[in-house]
Amino acid sequence: MFVSILHRVTGDGLALVGLPVLLWWLYAVAAGPAPYALFAGHAGAWYGQIVLIGLTWSFLSHMASGLRHFVLDTGAGYELKNNAFWSVLTPLLALAATVAVWVFILLR
Numbered sequence: 001m002f003v004s005i006l007h008r009v010t011g012d013g014l015a016l017v018g019l020p021v022l023l024w025w026l027y028a029v030a031a032g033p034a035p036y037a038l039f040a041g042h043a044g045a046w047y048g049q050i051v052l053i054g055l056t057w058s059f060l061s062h063m064a065s066g067l068r069h070f071v072l073d074t075g076a077g078y079e080l081k082n083n084a085f086w087s088v089l090t091p092l093l094a095l096a097a098t099v100a101v102w103v104f105i106l107l108r
Helices: 002-031 033-044 046-073 080-107
Strands: none
Touching (some): 002 046
16 A cells, blocks of 8 residues: 555656656756756755655656556566565665665766
């Protein structure tokens, strides 16, 4: 149940937060150096990085949960032990992937 609710919450977060950030970035890229510098300034600040890390985790969590649901839709993984295992592993994999992505970004 937790993974299903988390899937819905991350989808809503991507729609309500991720879409405006994406549209702002697209506008900044198209509008020129000054709007892009403004966007980059906010995205590079501590609060912007928190939002971007949250969006990264939300995307990866939503994707991992979606892949889990896809496998369940094929009829596999309904055994109680398998289902419980992947329910616990899905958010942990998303968290590990988020850490890996941001370690790569911050250390390059």
